[in-house]
Amino acid sequence: MLMLTCPYCDVAAEETELLPGGEAHLTRMGPGSSDEQFESYMFDRANPRGVHFERWRHAYGCGKWFLAARDTATLQVYATYKAQHPEAPADVISAIQAAHPDWTPNT
Numbered sequence: 625m626l627m628l629t630c631p632y633c634d635v636a637a638e639e640t641e642l643l644p645g646g647e648a649h650l651t652r653m654g655p656g657s658s659d660e661q662f663e664s665y666m667f668d669r670a671n672p673r674g675v676h677f678e679r680w681r682h683a684y685g686c687g688k689w690f691l692a693a694r695d696t697a698t699l700q701v702y703a704t705y706k707a708q709h710p711e712a713p714a715d716v717i718s719a720i721q722a723a724h725p726d727w728t729p730n731t
Contacts, residue, residue: 626699631706633686645679648691649711673697675720675727677712680704693720 626639646669653665670676676696681689691709693702693716702723703716712729720727 626694626701628680628690628692628701629704630682630685630688631690631704632688633682635682635685637682637685641682641684643681643683645681645689648677648679675702675724679707 627636628639628642629636650665653662657665674695674697676694678692678694679689680692681687689707690704691707691712692704693712694700695702700723702719703713705713705716717729
């Protein structure tokens with residue numbers, strides 16, 4: 625079972641207490657974007673085997689959205705962090721690189 629710690633209320637929650645929100649750190653496309661940009665924003669998602677950044681909501685807890693870095697193959701969670709980060713914090717990147725020395729962001 626996947627366990628994630630909410631960075632707001634510091635509760636370790638099972639995935640049944642959380643709601644997934646898809647891929648994290650997406651560039652939002654709005655009214656000024658082209659049809660191709662908006663289509664890409666709506667439908668194109670990474671589906672990697674390995675390190676992935678995701679959005680989660682602590683639905684049966686504090687109700688807040690947060691972000692998680694985890695391995696989709698092993699379910700290893702490297703870190704969770706507050707949703708206000710536009711990109712993964714340096715300490716999260718360091719934790720991932722400690723486990724996967726050849727990994728670089730955006731891979």
